Amino acid sequence: MSWPLFFAQLLNGFQLGVLLFLLSAGLTLVLGIMNFVNLAHGSLYMMGAYFAAATFGATGSFLAAAVVAIPATLLLGLFLERLVLARLYARDHLYQVLATFGLILIMNEVVRGVWGQAPIFMNVPDALSSTVNLFGLPYPSYRFAIIVVGLLVGAALYLVIHRTRVGMLIRAGASDAPMVAALGVNIKLVNAMVFGVGAGLAGVAGLVAAPILSVQPGMGEPILILTLVVIVTGGVGSIRGAFYGALIVGIVDTIGRAFLPTLLREIFERSVAQAAGPAIASMLIYLLMATVLAVRPQGLFPVKHG
């Protein structure tokens, strides 16, 4: 194993983590503060990707795609929150799961109807289409850009949540929502805002993922599972948990995939290693989650109460 390769893989893991963070930040707040199970979060990510790719297709500009996709996803999130989800806050989790699962199916069919079944095209911006030489290995500059965007969003969220009045309310809501409401805060408004921002972040994730991954119906479901793993690992309702959880999951997943098959080949026969390597590597993050649940059920970085 060479150090440049290890470093490149670490960056790959970091980049996946950052993408997962963009998704899990919004979802963890919705889960933590509103105690609401929103399975349709992955679909918002898909819609963000579609908005971005469609705008890119029409204008050829990545900037225009960003300007359209992020607010559009945010508005879609708010619209769904008002239309469907707000009615279910007081209901049992099962209703929420059913309703949001229905939303997944509806949104998949909508994009299939509008854009067709085949993946649609989106490219990286010209300025980021080159590669950076990383100790002899080429590394796409676009992926560096994703890392930067993710870190900026993380920093901004940290400032908002820990340094502003709104952030204080959100933190209070995460700890004890009924008490916050009893103090006269319009918790409905806070809820809608949190949901909208979460949807907007899903839109950002969709936008940055669109040039890397194929934009197509159902692209939100696999990543939703990873996002839930992140949230459970990091601790429900905690932005800090989502951030570190996402990075841990991203890095464990990537490093496992990259080096476990090679490592196994040192121990076992080639054919055995080839069969077992990818299988074990893809289980790693779930093993991690199971361990965390067994040892620290509240997650690695839970919300601090009191």
Add this chain to the structure above:
Amino acid sequence: MIQTRKFMALAGSIACLTATFALAQTPIKIGFMTTLSGQAGTLGQDQYDGFMLAVEQNDGKLGGVPVQILKEDDQFKPDVATQIVQKLIEKENVPIITGIAGSNVMMAVYKPITEKQVFLIGSNAGPSPIAGAQCSPYFFAASWQNDGYAEVMGKYAADKGYKKIVMIAPNYQAGKDALTGFKRFYKGDVADEIYTPLNQPDFSAEISQIAAAKPDAVYAFFPGSLGVNFVRQYQQAGLLKTLPLLTSGVVDSTTLPALKETALGVIGGQFWGPDTDNPVSKSFVDAFEKKYNRIPSNFAAQGYDSALLLDAAIAKVKGNVGDKKAFEAALKAGTTKSVRGTLKFNNNHFPINDWYVFAVANDAKGRVSLKTVAMPLKDHKDAYFAQCTMQ
């Protein structure tokens, strides 16, 4: 009383007579089952559009006999497909079923169809068991055996003199088959074989690994959207300029609209491409583009070829598909009117194909399409026909 009975008997026989008479007039029912929804839906749609194009060009007839096409969506699910097949055979009494996108579906419905002595004209999936020991007189592949597009890439890599190759595919049967098919013709050094989970969309880790291994070329098998992801990420990593990318199932007219110029230079292997040079193929491409306003994929060509094969065979038996021996012989004879020039069958009822190598390039109209660059395998027979006991 006796009078009445006689009358009834007479009426009955007249009814029988009219029924046989009506049967000669009624169209031949053909079940078209493929995957029309979900991930593989584009592929199935192309199969269907290609097939229907030929039917429409013949004014709704095949072999001079009117045909009624029963379109069914198997959703890529073997259990759903089995139920559809049962309905088509028991209720609709179809003598012919065609389509079938997925090998998983094919393996589930192959026996139920052929054991009922219903003719199955596969227009995509060609898994190895049915090309070998499980071959059947009632099955014909108007497509190709699954290993073909991997074998042609292996031969091309050998012809090119590549010494060191990294191979990558999803960790499931078709992925392993592709790498095996490639190695049947490529005997050089394999620096690494990478298998990825089937649902993994991001290949950053694998691409870094490939770059670090510094091979002469890369061989990749990724169907559908996985291929879109892989090619984009490979191109973004700057490898497309320095490291030839040989692929199977990655670049075709179903994925190129999502890849566009990012795929320029990617190499792929198929039995047919939009620029394949013969009169039938050219008129097919023109007609398809005019009707559907997109470049036909090989799946569309396979659908079209299935219809052409049925057209020739039904004409040969003058519409009497009930004579199974004669119809089998008619199908076995193939057809000289095919997008591949001539469609001729091996003993296992799989075609003997020429296999081409294509590069993604701009076509005459400036669209991103496939351009023929080589034909490494001529009159190629699959690797399994010897295991088939049919003559």
